[in-house]
Amino acid sequence: MAKPLRKDAQRNRDLLVAAARELFAERGLDVPLEEIARRAGVSIGTLYNRFPARADLIGAVFADRVAATRALAEQALAMPGAWDGLVHFLEGVCAMQAADLGYNALASGRGPYAAADDADLAEGYALMRRIVARAQESGELRPDVTLEDMVFVIWGHARTVEATATIAPRLWRRHLALLLDGLRTPEPSPLPEPSLTPEQARRAMSPQSPCRPDDAASPV
Amino acid sequence: MAKPLRKDAQRNRDLLVAAARELFAERGLDVPLEEIARRAGVSIGTLYNRFPARADLIGAVFADRVAATRALAEQALAMPGAWDGLVHFLEGVCAMQAADLGYNALASGRGPYAAADDADLAEGYALMRRIVARAQESGELRPDVTLEDMVFVIWGHARTVEATATIAPRLWRRHLALLLDGLRTPEPSPLPEPSLTPEQARRAMSPQSPCRPDDAASPV
DNA sequence: TACCTACTTGAGGCTATCCTCAACTTCTCA
């Protein structure tokens, strides 16, 4: 299906993705596309040729993060301590959020994103579910939380990163430590609401639908 | 200093503030000013006459929230239980965040805001500091956190409210319960970073400076 | 080498929002 690009086209594509990666990291997912093209040394028309929608460019830039997250989850499961594994995983995700404004927005469910590979994503979720289950079986993670509650860590952390990135770039570790203490307290108080269902979590993470809605829409 | 407005001007001002209150609550602080004017039944020129900058309108709309927050803090201090007081206060703030997208943005440090009364604000902070101190003296709140750490609750909560307002409007209570358990755990783990200083917190809460910067700038 | 196709280019149209200002209307007070 995917025809190879011509040599110059491939080069320009790579330049665009690299430029977008830098600018998304520095300034978030809303940077003007014209500025990305300029930094890549390529015209705005070329950008649109290669990436018809912003979501396509975002998808290309962050494809490697899906893989990185998955690798992180595998590392976590390989660790001897179940709780340590969970902490390792959450710390890793938070560190990526702290290092990259664009990833931070994406991880906390803002920004349009054309998923490169849904299967990869699904496997990632399965791994995370095992990380959580294992930490509960070991008795370290409180039994009344679910995988879906982990989004509270991601979401909660997102705003802290934005607000303090320049003022106190390491502060997020303190925030995370407090969150983690809430997840393993020996005296958990009863939780007042049920957690999100996986389906609800999926919807909450993608205000704009995660894949382009047009694909299925056009009847021609 | 403040001359009384003419009768019609005062009526239009009130209409504008009411319209802005509704739209800010529904759609956040970014709603087009033209739309606010339209809902108020007034022309865009009138809006600009009364409120030269968006921050002025925001200041007028949310002046009562500063007072409400202060009242909440006083209630909290009047409660017999120190921990219950802290919870009451944080729940109250979070409930206001959940009920109003604009307040949510403001409380989590986004959005320009021309403070109506700095003294009022300062007194509010003093009250909050007492709420935190009292809860620590009673041994219920972990001793290694500060007032400045409470912004983690506000910030963390902000994104949860945005993401789940329509999907699960009461879910934030679960998030808050987990956060609170982290704040009173009997086995607190050491925190890896110092908390923000009051000055840092002030800066982190106002990416755009909270009062109009022009006031002092113009040399004429 | 020569052709054809894939690719690039950037001026310019489109939209949304901000903000101004000169002409007009309404209140208020003597």
Place this chain on the structure above:
DNA sequence: TGAGAAGTTGAGGATAGCCTCAAGTAGGTA
């Protein structure tokens, strides 16, 4: 009551970012 100050109006200029397309350029293959 009427003069003048206070207030209102909305068309339109300014800006910013999105996106297109007709004309031009360059890689690849015969």
